[in-house]
Amino acid sequence: MTARRRSGGRAARQRARAAAFAESKPFLTRRLAPYEVLDEEGLATIEQHADRLLAEVGVEIVDFPEALRIFADHGADVDGTRVRFPEGMCRQIVQASAPSRYTQHARNPERSVEIGDPHVVFAPAYGCPFVRDLDGGRRYATIEDFRNFAKLTYMSPALHHAGGTLCEPVDLPVNKRHFDMVHAHLTLSDKPFMGSVTAPERAQDTVDMAKIVFGADFVDRNTVITSLCNANSPLAWDRAMLGSAKVYAENNQATIITPFILAGAMAPVTVAAVATQTLAEALVGMAFTQMVRPGAPVVFGSFASSMSMQTGSPTFGTPEPALMLFVMASLARRLNVPFRSGGALTASKVPDAQAAYESAATLFPTLLAGVNFVLHAAGWLEGGLVMGYEKFVLDADQASMASALLEGVDMSPNGLALDTLLAHRPGEHFLGSEHTLANFETAFWTSALADNSSFEQWQEEGGLDSVQRANQVWKRILSEYEPPPLDDAVREELDEYVTRRKAELPDEHA
């Protein structure tokens, strides 16, 4: 927006970046068919097993009697805090009313996103207690870091969604952080955002703050928040997450229902078993939202990874989670609900080759599986403990290639270029050909961060590696940041809400 204007007239790379920002799509549309790793029989088997798991073992509902009543009212078998479901019940409830796709409105209508097939939306990493940059190394995150990442996300054309807990502002009281985070999302950015899920009352604060910005009527009729509700795998749901899901569903706001599974710990070690359990847990959460309010937007989420069997540490970018991702995406398509998974995940402590290999080995399956909402698309380090400044801009750059990949192969006459091929002699190069000149600017995705120059030129320019270049880039982006416009009265009302609500609560520290 305004930031774009400021970079006019600078170096070519900066102009390209600004142009990308201007032309950036609010979300992507996939033309490539998703990759399927299992056939109909295999997928049906996993569905049957998930149904048996829900019927025979069921789930524990922790500290949330109201949810037990809701489940019982809808035909589940409630025994103390254990809830079992007749086979197929959850699936039927989800399929009866959950939308296959929904619009999450942004306060800038041009940035509203469609969540669900055939669309793809990228959001940054979520939930990191630490941050890292090349200058200061690793340290606890603060609200200042949070605001920096809100700005960086706003300025990143490949990130369509502002995300949620970009990093944990541990300098703020644990029960009041959400005010500052939601406030940052609503003021520093105009992209769609995620709300608090750490307690139902914080979810309600999120909805109330959104109403100030979007208008109460608009929020009642439209979805303006998508929030992340994780299961307590294996097979448990607690009040914080399910209670938050209830608040959002009641308000017609979206939730991403995500079993978080490290295979071998929260589930058996095999791909098919992880898929079975993920489906079972997600079905319960998704069905719950539909019991609360039929038709409330809900996303099937899956976060599944492997672990080092030597040390028990989680591992990322490995082949088994890639297979899990493909299977889960297929299962979500069969349920006909939007799917969230993937990202740019890594266990590496620093944005080195390991980090990039692992992130790419997560991102590529994410793109080909047909994920609709890609959380953790930028910034993740150290298994999610760290949000990295350099990693963020490197990942966002990689995410920007999705647009070209998902377009698929252009089979138009211009794409086939038969006349051009037939008009050239053997040995005659195509650099100056009319077809090349006509397609010059849009022919190839070009990374804004990769160095493709000659060794000599690279050396002359300082011989910087990609992290050193990324360090310059995020600082430049932050220096160029200007907030999107926001009505003064709205801003004041938002500030007042935060001040008032903070005063009502005692400070709680973790």
Added chain:
Amino acid sequence: MTARRRSGGRAARQRARAAAFAESKPFLTRRLAPYEVLDEEGLATIEQHADRLLAEVGVEIVDFPEALRIFADHGADVDGTRVRFPEGMCRQIVQASAPSRYTQHARNPERSVEIGDPHVVFAPAYGCPFVRDLDGGRRYATIEDFRNFAKLTYMSPALHHAGGTLCEPVDLPVNKRHFDMVHAHLTLSDKPFMGSVTAPERAQDTVDMAKIVFGADFVDRNTVITSLCNANSPLAWDRAMLGSAKVYAENNQATIITPFILAGAMAPVTVAAVATQTLAEALVGMAFTQMVRPGAPVVFGSFASSMSMQTGSPTFGTPEPALMLFVMASLARRLNVPFRSGGALTASKVPDAQAAYESAATLFPTLLAGVNFVLHAAGWLEGGLVMGYEKFVLDADQASMASALLEGVDMSPNGLALDTLLAHRPGEHFLGSEHTLANFETAFWTSALADNSSFEQWQEEGGLDSVQRANQVWKRILSEYEPPPLDDAVREELDEYVTRRKAELPDEHA
């Protein structure tokens, strides 16, 4: 082999590595279906366009009258040095006799490889004039470097094939390098290898040297060499490459017929046009081998990448080459010949995050497209100008994950683990479960180079990034190297051949 024994009793990571070497498969077998990005109609259109290109424009045959005669004898229309082909002629010739799969024998029969569906073979980078390591930086490659990479390849379980010109030994005369390179492959390793293609007489030297090791009779009846013959894109073939292909085909040895295309320079900028031209050029080379000797093994090769439209520099790991790769693999399957492409390609000067992102963004499509022979799977830097020591071991580690990925999803009762799922209570973890213990060791692919430990432990161990760890690893591997056994008489005969042939030729320098 013997090297394995030496690492017994050391640290766990080294034991794991040794075990991997012992259990390493000579080649991989794919269970995952390849990913298709075009439908039947799209692929047929590209085939028709390739046929028209060969009929209307044809190819130039540079400095090789004998090839012109061979093409004319088989029904092509030869006009000076231009050869045009009746529509479908090349395809029919290839389909009539080219094998869909062949065995390339290694001098250790346990390392022989199957090249063609459903198998996958990995080989290291090829043709780099420079090398780089963390200690010495970038420098011209020598025969010592070549031997080091021959040893590293031999010691890398994920690399099934020794490759060919691992780096250019520029310290040797240009017309005699091939003796030392082939000698190194035949003595330092017992994996299958690639021969010289820089002149037909050097191809013949390669065959003659192989006969010393394998026996002349064996070589007459079996394929023991697979060599890389590149087209002079656009639409030209020269005597060096096509003449070498002729020598190999006459001897029933395999060639990889590879158009090398930077889109926008050697072909139009679009994916479909690159596919059309690649198919046309490859059909000519493949058909030529079948004219020389019907049934000679031949591999359809494709090397296609994008370029920076700002600078003209080649770019790698971008979405367009990924799409090209998927299309070419589909076209090769329709021809029913083995397919070579992909690898771990990058334009980065150093093994940083850029190098890893780009390599992974090439490797993942390589695996899902159904490539049978993966050249450049380890070591590539700087668009192929540099073979990197650290990059080599990092890439080889990544390549090792292919085995688990290509296995696909285990849908056996053990894979489904239904009994285990039904036997666990909600909240009960699986770390100690019988199923986990039974599957513990094989459950997950684990990188030998990634650091998955906690931040504190990583820091305590020196806080090394992946390149620093890789530097330690390649030095350790080289220090542990022991050559595979070779009969003394064979070794002597090989040495004598090289000495005699070198004496017959004057030194030529580039």
